[in-house]
Amino acid sequence: MVSNGDGSAGAFAPVLTAMATMRDGQRDQKKAAHxxxxxxxxxxxxxxxxxxxxxxxxxxxxxxxxxxxxxGKITYDVTQIPIDALPSLRDQVLELLKSFATGxxxxxIQLCVCLAILAIQMTSWxxxxxxxxxxxxxAPESHACILDFLKVLxxxxxxxxxxNLTEDELQQRTQELLGDNATTVVHLLIQYxxxxxxxxxxxxxxxxxxSWLREVPVASIVDSPLLNVVFSALDNDRxxxxxxxxxxxxxxxxxxxxxxxxxxxxLFPRVVALQPRIAMAEQQxxxxxxxxxxxxxxxxxxAWVVLIARDPLVFRxxxxxxxxxxxxxxxxxxxxxxxxxxxxLKLYLILERxxxxxxxxxxxxxxxxxxxxxxxxxxxxxxxxxxxLFDGDRxxxxxxxxxxxxxGDVLKDCCEIMGVTECLSKVLxxxxxxxxxxAAMANDTLVPHWQQLEAPLFSxxxxxxxxxxxxxxxxxxxxxxxxxxxxxxxxxxxxxxxxGRYTExxxxxxxxxxSQFNYIVASFETDSKEIVRAAAMSMKFFCTDCKHHLSGQVxxxxxxxxxxxxxxxLVSQEELTEGVASVVAVQPPTQIFxxxxxxxxxxxxxxxxxxxxxTEEEGKLAVAGK
Numbered sequence: 001m002v003s004n005g006d007g008s009a010g011a012f013a014p015v016l017t018a019m020a021t022m023r024d025g026q027r028d029q030k031k032a033a034h035x036x037x038x039x040x041x042x043x044x045x046x047x048x049x050x051x052x053x054x055x056x057x058x059x060x061x062x063x064x065x066x067x068x069x070x071x072g073k074i075t076y077d078v079t080q081i082p083i084d085a086l087p088s089l090r091d092q093v094l095e096l097l098k099s100f101a102t103g104x105x106x107x108x109i110q111l112c113v114c115l116a117i118l119a120i121q122m123t124s125w126x127x128x129x130x131x132x133x134x135x136x137x138x139a140p141e142s143h144a145c146i147l148d149f150l151k152v153l154x155x156x157x158x159x160x161x162x163x164n165l166t167e168d169e170l171q172q173r174t175q176e177l178l179g180d181n182a183t184t185v186v187h188l189l190i191q192y193x194x195x196x197x198x199x200x201x202x203x204x205x206x207x208x209x210x211s212w213l214r215e216v217p218v219a220s221i222v223d224s225p226l227l228n229v230v231f232s233a234l235d236n237d238r239x240x241x242x243x244x245x246x247x248x249x250x251x252x253x254x255x256x257x258x259x260x261x262x263x264x265x266x267l268f269p270r271v272v273a274l275q276p277r278i279a280m281a282e283q284q285x286x287x288x289x290x291x292x293x294x295x296x297x298x299x300x301x302x303a304w305v306v307l308i309a310r311d312p313l314v315f316r317x318x319x320x321x322x323x324x325x326x327x328x329x330x331x332x333x334x335x336x337x338x339x340x341x342x343x344x345l346k347l348y349l350i351l352e353r354x355x356x357x358x359x360x361x362x363x364x365x366x367x368x369x370x371x372x373x374x375x376x377x378x379x380x381x382x383x384x385x386x387x388x389l390f391d392g393d394r395x396x397x398x399x400x401x402x403x404x405x406x407x408g409d410v411l412k413d414c415c416e417i418m419g420v421t422e423c424l425s426k427v428l429x430x431x432x433x434x435x436x437x438x439a440a441m442a443n444d445t446l447v448p449h450w451q452q453l454e455a456p457l458f459s460x461x462x463x464x465x466x467x468x469x470x471x472x473x474x475x476x477x478x479x480x481x482x483x484x485x486x487x488x489x490x491x492x493x494x495x496x497x498x499x500g501r502y503t504e505x506x507x508x509x510x511x512x513x514x515s516q517f518n519y520i521v522a523s524f525e526t527d528s529k530e531i532v533r534a535a536a537m538s539m540k541f542f543c544t545d546c547k548h549h550l551s552g553q554v555x556x557x558x559x560x561x562x563x564x565x566x567x568x569x570l571v572s573q574e575e576l577t578e579g580v581a582s583v584v585a586v587q588p589p590t591q592i593f594x595x596x597x598x599x600x601x602x603x604x605x606x607x608x609x610x611x612x613x614x615t616e617e618e619g620k621l622a623v624a625g626k
Contacts, residue, residue: 147204
């Protein structure tokens with residue numbers, strides 16, 4: 001049986017001493033103290049001692065350790081307590097919870113978890129919620145404690161730890177604790193929300209609603225005064241995030257749109273009415289507000305995507321709101337929250353049965369392409385010539401590069417809705433716009449606003465697999481422009497990657513091969529390692545896909561290969577070798593031996609020279625590695 005703490009510090013003094021050692025002791029002392037505390041937590045004596053610490057005037061650190069230990073005991077060792085002693089344990093935990101009702105909150109939370117886990121396992125305890133509310137009382141200082149308990153109860157029941165109950169027992173207990181209490185809890189929350197303005201904007205209240213949503217029929221929330229509470233909480237800074245979380249949880253519960261159509265019809269106009277807040281958040285430069293509003297629209301769209309496809313005339317405002325979020329996110333902090341929505345909507349719109357909706361949303365996806373082309377732009381540096389666009393933060397630059405590939409995926413979604421020609425037309429328009437505005441100002445040292453040109457180049461690369469090799473409308477206009485793009489490192493890199501991505505198309509349009517191939521060859525002369533690596537990879541694709549068109553240049557190609565190979569890193573050497581081998585392989589069989597000799601003799605000569613010069617082990621290993 002668990003007895004009341006006797007108030008004597010003697011029983012738990014060793015525990016407090018061990019904790020002090022863990023904080024201030026030497027390494028060996030800390031190790032011994034840690035072992036002692038581990039053994040203590042497993043012992044039967046821990047029940048009485050932890051409760052004694054919590055009843056004492058021990059420091060908060062010791063009391064938090066005691067509360068955490070008690071939680072572990074109730075979770076894993078409750079069988080150490082006789083069944084007839086469980087009510088006494090429950091009453092002690094309730095009294096402790098009452099004494100910590102005003103805090104510290106970490107201790108209070110642990111005690112709430114203790115009580116919730118005990119409630120799950122103590123199947124004879126039927127009036128859990130009403131007893132907890134009754135014991136804690138209706139005083140304002142108890143409200144936070146009651147809300148904490150109501151929040152953790154469904155979390156522990158549905159996501160709980162190791163509980164010594166069978167599946168049937170747990171299912172029955174879940175119904176007793178949650179299902180049978182759902183109406184009571186909703187009533188309690190309404191009462192609390194209506195008690196004061198402060199209560200209605202308490203994040204804890206919203207967290208409890210969110211926690212119970214999986215157990216309470218969502219309609220009982222939406223059709224109650226609590227829905228007004230949730231939407232009103234969006235107006236308050238302290239409750240905004242919790243309210244956004246709550247709304248998104250409500251949306252998730254309505255994913256079965258046919259079952260929850262009346263609920264969705266009640267929610268939809270209130271969600272759409274939030275659209276003016278997008279511009280407001282942008283004007284206030286409030287990143288968290290903007291992110292929360294974006295999340296609300298995006299997750300509503302994800303939940304109701306079937307209805308959006310079925311009834312575009314009704315649900316179009318929600319799609320336009322998501323688009324506005326993407327367009328106004330100049331800092332790119334929130335736009336990624338919309339990506340899943342665009343993808344899932346696309347999956348429906350490409351189906352034959354939703355062809356009418358696809359036509360209705362065509363202009364939205366067209367605007368989305370414009371948004372993505374703008375968002376793909378690299379940031380501008382104070383010095384137009386500088387390539388240090390992230391203040392030397394390589395991690396930030398790498399994250400931006402990765403993020404661009406995700407935006408490229410959204411462009412592919414747009415392409416599937418609009419068609420390749422329409423998407424490429426926008427790319428061509430951006431390139432021409434830059435050419436007409438800035439090309440005349442570009443020189444060897446300055447390319448003004450190069451970011452506006454690089455973004456459509458990147459988008460072309462992203463769309464590569466969507467474009468058929470027989471495309472004869474837009475690409476014949478774009479490709480001649482690419483080799484005229486002024487030299488700037490990121491522009492040249494982007495151009496090389498585009499040319500390498502479209503080599504199958506170029507093979508089908510050989511009249512454009514020479515200018516592109518010469519552009520790639522010339523790129524090997526730059527000082528940029530990144531450009532050289534990109535050129536080697538593109539050369540492999542050119543030689544592989546255009547090998548028949550390049551077969552007449554196999555001898556000139558050997559001269560280039562011989563002069564370039566040793567300047568490249570190993571991976572690029574392999575790519576270049578693979579490329580030229582493809583061209584050699586399509587020569588007449590009678591010429592292949594002589595060509596192999598032409599290509600390999602210089603390599604063997606260099607290897608033999610290196611081998612003869614290698615007198616030490618390191619040099620010999622280097623030759624062997626060749």
